[in-house]
Amino acid sequence: MPRRRDPAAPRVVYRTARVGLRVTPGQRRRCFGLLRSAGDVWACVLEVNAWRRRRRDAPLSGCRELAASGPGTFAELDSAGARSVLRRFSDAWFAAAKRRKDGDVSAGFPRRRRGLVPVRWHHGTFVLDGRRVRIPVGRGAAPLWVRLAREVPYPLEQVRSITLLCEGGRLFLDLSAEIPIATYPVGAGPDPGRVAGVDLGIIHPYAVTGPDGAGLLVSGRAIRAEHRMHLADTKARRRAVARRAPKPGQRGSRRWRKYRRRARMVEGRHRRRVRQAQHEAARSVVSWAVEQRIGELRVGDPRGVLDIEAGRRHNLRLRQWQVGRLLQVLTDKATLSGITLCLVNERGTSSTCPACQRRVPKPRGRTLSCPHCRFSGHRDLVAAATIATRSPGGGPTTPTAVVLSEVLTHRRAGRHLPGAGQSRRDPRRPRVARGSVGPRWPAPPLGGESLAHKARIHNDHRTPGERSWTPH
Numbered sequence: 338m339p340r341r342r343d344p345a346a347p348r349v350v351y352r353t354a355r356v357g358l359r360v361t362p363g364q365r366r367r368c369f370g371l372l373r374s375a376g377d378v379w380a381c382v383l384e385v386n387a388w389r390r391r392r393r394d395a396p397l398s399g400c401r402e403l404a405a406s407g408p409g410t411f412a413e414l415d416s417a418g419a420r421s422v423l424r425r426f427s428d429a430w431f432a433a434a435k436r437r438k439d440g441d442v443s444a445g446f447p448r449r450r451r452g453l454v455p456v457r458w459h460h461g462t463f464v465l466d467g468r469r470v471r472i473p474v475g476r477g478a479a480p481l482w483v484r485l486a487r488e489v490p491y492p493l494e495q496v497r498s499i500t501l502l503c504e505g506g507r508l509f510l511d512l513s514a515e516i517p518i519a520t521y522p523v524g525a526g527p528d529p530g531r532v533a534g535v536d537l538g539i540i541h542p543y544a545v546t547g548p549d550g551a552g553l554l555v556s557g558r559a560i561r562a563e564h565r566m567h568l569a570d571t572k573a574r575r576r577a578v579a580r581r582a583p584k585p586g587q588r589g590s591r592r593w594r595k596y597r598r599r600a601r602m603v604e605g606r607h608r609r610r611v612r613q614a615q616h617e618a619a620r621s622v623v624s625w626a627v628e629q630r631i632g633e634l635r636v637g638d639p640r641g642v643l644d645i646e647a648g649r650r651h652n653l654r655l656r657q658w659q660v661g662r663l664l665q666v667l668t669d670k671a672t673l674s675g676i677t678l679c680l681v682n683e684r685g686t687s688s689t690c691p692a693c694q695r696r697v698p699k700p701r702g703r704t705l706s707c708p709h710c711r712f713s714g715h716r717d718l719v720a721a722a723t724i725a726t727r728s729p730g731g732g733p734t735t736p737t738a739v740v741l742s743e744v745l746t747h748r749r750a751g752r753h754l755p756g757a758g759q760s761r762r763d764p765r766r767p768r769v770a771r772g773s774v775g776p777r778w779p780a781p782p783l784g785g786e787s788l789a790h791k792a793r794i795h796n797d798h799r800t801p802g803e804r805s806w807t808p809h
Contacts, residue, residue: 348518350673351497357486358508364483367413368508371472371501374414375454378422383450413474413481414456421457455502455511465493470510472501483510491516505605506598519674527676529632534725535622535667536637536686536717539658540703542618542750543667544717545625545634546725552718552742553625555618559751560611564657566755567607574600614751615659619666621748623674634671636664637683637724681727686720691739718742 360368389395411419429447436444464471468485489496491514500511521527536544539561545553578596583589589597626634643655664680671678690697690707691714697707705716722739 349515350518350669351513352491352516352669352673353511353513354490355509355511356489358510359484359486360508364481365508367474367481368472368483368501369453369503370412371414371418371456371474372453372503374411375418375422375456376450376452377411378414378419379426379454380450382423382426383448411475413478415462415473415475417458417462417473418456422454425454425457453503455500457498457500459498460496463499465489465496465499467493470499472499485510505601505608507602507605516673518672521675526630527627527632527674528630529677531629531631532633532635532725533626533629533631534635534637534721534723536683536721536724537639537660537663538717539654541717542615542663543622544715544721545622546718546721546740546742547629547631548725548740549629550740550743551629552721552745553622554715554717554745554747555621556747556749557614557618557751559749559754560614561657563607563610563614563751563754567603570603571600610751610754611659612662614754615662615666617752618748618750619663619670621750622667623670623676625746625748626671626676627674631676633677633679634667635679635681635724635727635729636667637686637720638664638680639683641684679729681724681729683720683724683727686723687716689723691719691723691741714741718745 358368426447433444433446458473462473468488470483470485472481472483474481489512491512495514495516496512497515498513500513502509502511531548533545533547538544538557540557541554542557542560543553543555547553578593581590581593581596583593622634639660643660646652647655668678685696687705688697688699689695690705690710690712692712693707693710695707695709697705697709700706700716703716704713705719706713718741719739722741726739
């Protein structure tokens with residue numbers, strides 16, 4: 338019989354932080370050995386289930402067969418780590434079965450082998466001592482202690498599981514913790530009656546409109562510049578090594594392996610930068626909502642436009658948008674702060690005038706202008722205000738007037754990205770003057786050169802500290 342949850346017990350959510358590892362060469366070999374052993378377990382499960390499928394038997398769902406293989410079969414991997422691989426396979430299999438049952442014929446069951454498979458250990462099997470972690474290993478193997486690259490962002494007693502994985506050639510630990518939902522003093526917490534609308538976008542990842550005319554715009558131009566510059570760097574790097582690339586079926590040289598390793602490191606760094614910027618953007622929205630005492634966030638669901646063919650360039654922008662991650666990050670942080678989040682239909686919110694409710698042509702910039710009633714406003718904030726009046730079931734809840742933003746707050750996501758300072762210029766981009774060549778000097782008179790022209794010629798041949806002569 339399932340246990341009943343105590344109403345007085347504090348509500349909790351589960352958060353995961355990714356922390357890098359600082360390991361010696363020997364520790365690195367052992368950690369990668371655990372990941373390869375997990376890949377062997379994955380391949381074993383695939384083979385056993387293939388045999389069972391051919392014999393029309395039930396698929397492998399327990400660890401009895403793995404335990405019967407005996408100790409040392411999968412090197413230093415212990416039984417808890419092997420069970421985590423089996424659980425990962427089971428979750429993937431049932432997720433594909435559910436998608437097929439819902440009508441998605443493109444969903445495929447896990448059939449592909451993997452060289453490195455993440456391994457998870459739950460509470461009670463590992464030891465966490467400050468910045469040192471003892472990773473469980475098989476019986477008879479020497480203890481494996483590794484050092485974390487930074488402090489654990491959660492209290493040690495709240496950590497419930499650790500996951501060893503490899504990303505971009507680097508080793509990481511995902512630490513999952515049980516975090517209680519934030520509590521507030523009486524009268525200072527989120528009010529369920531205060532609703533705000535959130536519009537998701539590419540230029541502005543989040544545009545929020547509150548009930549009292551307050552608005553928030555989070556700029557994502559730094560994230561977009563990071564995607565653009567990373568793509569340009571990747572293309573340039575590929576062109577530079579195209580002549581040295583091995584032919585299909587030919588073994589690569591040491592230089593080629595070093596290039597591939599460097600490319601994986603750059604790709605992993607790019608993903609971490611974008612992920613950090615997305616977390617910063619969601620944190621800005623939730624912090625603003627807590628200040629405004631917002632109890633419910635109604636977010637427009639734009640995932641219906643992802644399947645529409647929009648051309649090569651715009652399809653790339655939609656792939657780089659990562660709208661699913663934006664929704665996941667915002668939902669996670671809102672739940673931790675005690676704010677309810679629900680998805681609504683956003684169709685027509687950016688092309689409907691909030692004043693006269695008539696269809697308006699698609700704006701070219703960020704300003705929506707109605708040709709019928711002469712209304713003008715920021716298109717993302719207008720969409721967010723319209724989203725706030727819609728219910729999760731479909732149309733508008735009640736004939737509620739759209740509350741437009743009067744007090745606007747601007748935030749920028751991705752201040753850690755290259756070129757995200759005040760100049761807004763990526764340092765990797767060549768600084769070529771475009772559209773402005775400096776101050777305009779008057780043309781010299783017909784009879785000779787003016788004093789200003791002589792001063793310009795004099796200063797052009799001197800250092801900035803020596804440019805002191807000016808015409809009088």
